[in-house]
Amino acid sequence: MWGYAARRDALSEGTLDSLYADALVIRAGGAKLAIVGLDLGRSPGEESLVRIRQRIREKAGIGWSLLAASHTHHGPVLELADQPGKGQGRFDAALRYYRRLEDAIVEAVLEADARIGPARLAAGAIRLDGFNRNRHSKREAPPVDRDLAVLRLDDADGKPIALLVNFAAHPTMLPASLLKFSADWVGALKETIRREFGAGAIFVQGAAGDLSVSAAGRKDYREYGQALAERALELARQLVPQWPETAALEFREERMRFDARMDLSNPLVRTLLGQAFFPELVANYGDEYAEGVRPRLSVALLNRRIPFVAVSGEVFCAHALHLKHRLRADPLFFFGFTNGYHQYFPTIEAVAEGGYGTEPPVAPAEIGAGERLMDAALLWLYRMLGRIR
Numbered sequence: 001m002w003g004y005a006a007r008r009d010a011l012s013e014g015t016l017d018s019l020y021a022d023a024l025v026i027r028a029g030g031a032k033l034a035i036v037g038l039d040l041g042r043s044p045g046e047e048s049l050v051r052i053r054q055r056i057r058e059k060a061g062i063g064w065s066l067l068a069a070s071h072t073h074h075g076p077v078l079e080l081a082d083q084p085g086k087g088q089g090r091f092d093a094a095l096r097y098y099r100r101l102e103d104a105i106v107e108a109v110l111e112a113d114a115r116i117g118p119a120r121l122a123a124g125a126i127r128l129d130g131f132n133r134n135r136h137s138k139r140e141a142p143p144v145d146r147d148l149a150v151l152r153l154d155d156a157d158g159k160p161i162a163l164l165v166n167f168a169a170h171p172t173m174l175p176a177s178l179l180k181f182s183a184d185w186v187g188a189l190k191e192t193i194r195r196e197f198g199a200g201a202i203f204v205q206g207a208a209g210d211l212s213v214s215a216a217g218r219k220d221y222r223e224y225g226q227a228l229a230e231r232a233l234e235l236a237r238q239l240v241p242q243w244p245e246t247a248a249l250e251f252r253e254e255r256m257r258f259d260a261r262m263d264l265s266n267p268l269v270r271t272l273l274g275q276a277f278f279p280e281l282v283a284n285y286g287d288e289y290a291e292g293v294r295p296r297l298s299v300a301l302l303n304r305r306i307p308f309v310a311v312s313g314e315v316f317c318a319h320a321l322h323l324k325h326r327l328r329a330d331p332l333f334f335f336g337f338t339n340g341y342h343q344y345f346p347t348i349e350a351v352a353e354g355g356y357g358t359e360p361p362v363a364p365a366e367i368g369a370g371e372r373l374m375d376a377a378l379l380w381l382y383r384m385l386g387r388i389r
Contacts, residue, residue, distance in 0.1 A: 002041040003073025004176040009090075009278040012076070016174070016182035019075060022190065022202045023108040024153075024162050025062065026302065027116055028249040033300060034065040034109045035164065037190075037202040039183040041075040042341035043067045043312065046288070048078075048102050049340060055106045060113040064251040066298060066310050067105065068204045069337040072171045074182040078341075079284045086283045118156045120241035123306050125149040125331035128231060131224075132169040134317070136210035136346075136355050145207055145317040147324070149331040150232050151306070154241040160199035165189065165232045166333045168206030168317055169213045173221035185213065188225025189232070197233055204335045207320035209313075209344050209357055244303040250384045253298040253339070256376070258369040260289050261360040273361060288342075293365040295342040297373050298335075301384040308333045309377045312340030314357065315370060318347045323374045327381055345370035 001007050019039035026033045034056060038044075044052065044067060056062040069075075080087030082095050127146045134142035151164040171184035183190075186203050193201035218224045263269055264286040273282045298310040307329050309320075313336065320334040344363035351358045351367050382388040 001179055002075050002077045003172075005277050006176060007179070009280070010179055012181055013179040014181070016074070016178070016180040017187050019181055019183055021105045021108040022200065023112040024164060024200070024202050025109060025112040025116060026249065028244070028247040028303060031064065031249040031251070032060070032062040032113070033249055033251060034062045034112070035202060035204070036065065036067045036105060036109060037204050038067060038069045038105070039072055039075065039186065040069040040078065041072055042078055042337055043069045043339055044098075044101065044105070045078050046340060048098055052102050052105050056109045059106075060110055062109065062113065064300065065109075066300070066308070066335060066338050068310065068335045069341070070171055070183065070186040070203055071205045071208060071314075071337050072182065072184045072186065073176070074174055074178065074180065074184060076181070077281065079281050081284055081287075085280065087280050090280065119161060120154045120156075120158075120243055121152060122239035122241040123149070123151045123331055124235055124239050126231070126235050130214055130216045131167070131228060132211045133214040134210055135170070135212040136316070136350060136357055137353060139353065143318040143321055144211065145320050147331065148228075148231060148235065149333055150235050150239070151333070152236045152239050152241055160197055162200035162202060163193055163197055163232065163236055164202045164204065165193070166204045166206055166335070167228065168208040168211045168320070168336070170208050170211060173213060173215070173224060185221040185225035185228070188222040189229040192226045192229035193233060196229075197236065204333070205337050206334050207315040207317045207336050209316040209336070209346065210350065211317050246304050248302075248304050250301045251299070252380050253296060255294045255296050256373060257291070258293045258365040260293050260364050261366060262364055264289055276361065289364060293342050293369065295345070295365070295373065296339040297376055298339055299377050299380045299384070301381065304385070306333070307381050308335065309381070310335035310338035311345065311373055312338055313342040314344045316344070316346045316350055316357070318350070319345065319370045319374050323378060326378055345373065347371070
C-alpha cells in the first residue's frame with residue numbers, strides 16, 4: 001500500500017473500489033498527445049514509463065504523452081524492482097502487477113486512439129471556495145490554488161466525447177488504517193460525470209503538494225467527489241465547444257537535474273530511512289537519486305492557445321499560482337504527479353517556514369528546484385506562443 005509511511009510494508013487487504021486508467025488521445029496538426037488519468041498514488045516508475053511510451057509510439061504513432069496520477073493514498077507501491085533487496089522474492093505479486101498495469105494503460109490509450117474523430121473543444125476555469133485548503137503553512141492567508149479547470153470535447157454532432165477535469169487537493173479522505181485499494185473521491189467524481197454527462201471522464205491532479213480537501217460538511221469521499229463533479233459539470237455546460245481556428249500541437253519535455261539534499265549512498269542514511277519506510281523502497285530510491293534528482297518537466301500547447309504544464313512530483317501550489325500569474329493564460333492546465341515521481345517540490349519560502357513536505361526525506365531536490373522548473377516552463381510556453389524568439 002502506497003501513501004503513508006506508518007504502513008511500512010503492509011499488504012493490501014482487498015479492494016474498496018477499482019482503480020482505472022482513463023485515456024484521452026488528441027490529434028492536431030499531424031501530432032498526437034495521450035493524456036492518461038491514473039487512479040494511482042504516483043505515475044509508473046522510470047522503466048515502466050519508458051516501456052509504455054515506446055509501445056504506444058510503435059502501435060499508434062503517439063509521440064507525446066502525459067501519464068498523470070490522481071495521488072490516491074490507497075493505491076499500490078510502484079517503487080519496487082525485480083532485483084535482490086529491491087522487491088524480488090518478498091513482493092513478487094507487486095512485480096507481476098506492474099506488467100499488468102503497463103498492459104492496462106497501453107490498452108486504454110490504444111482504445112482511445114482507435115476512436116479518434118473530428119472534435120470541437122472548449123476550455124475554461126472557475127474559482128472554487130470551500131473545496132481545498134493549505135495543510136502546510138501556518139502563515140496568515142496561506143496560498144491556495146482554487147482553480148477548477150475543464151477541457152470539454154464534443155463530436156461533430158455536438159455530443160460530448162470527454163471531459164478533462166483539473167483540480168488540486170489530496171485524495172486522502174479515507175483513513176490510513178484502511179488497507180484497501182480505492183480511488184478515493186476522484187472515483188466518485190468520474191462516476192458522476194460519466195453518469196450525468198454521458199461522456200468519458202479524465203481527472204488530473206494539480207499542484208497539490210500542500211493542499212488537502214476542505215470537506216465543509218460533506219460526510220465522506222463519495223459526497224465530496226459528487227459535489228466537485230457537479231461544479232465541473234456546471235462549468236462544462238457553460239462552455240461552447242468550437243472548431244479550432246488552427247489545429248496545432250506543440251510539446252517539449254526534459255529531465256532536469258538538481259543536487260540531492262541527502263546522500264542515499266550513505267549506509268546510515270539508508271538504515272534510518274529503511275526504518276521509517278521499509279528497506280526495499282529506500283533501495284530503489286537510492287538508484288533513482290544516484291545521479292541527483294531528475295524530474296521530468298513536460299509542456300504542451302494545444303491549438304496555440306491552451307497550455308499544459310506537467311511535473312513529476314508533488315508541487316506546492318504557490319508554484320502553479322505564480323506561473324499562472326506570469327503566463328496570464330486562462331486556463332492553464334497544471335498537472336502534478338505526471339511522467340514519474342520525484343517527491344515534493346516546496347517553494348523557497350515554504351522551506352524557510354519548515355514543516356512536512358519541505359524536509360529532505362520527502363523533498364530531496366535542492367532548495368529552489370521548483371522555482372527553476374517553473375521558470376523553464378514559462379520560457380518554453382512563451383516561445384511556443386511566439387512571444388519570445
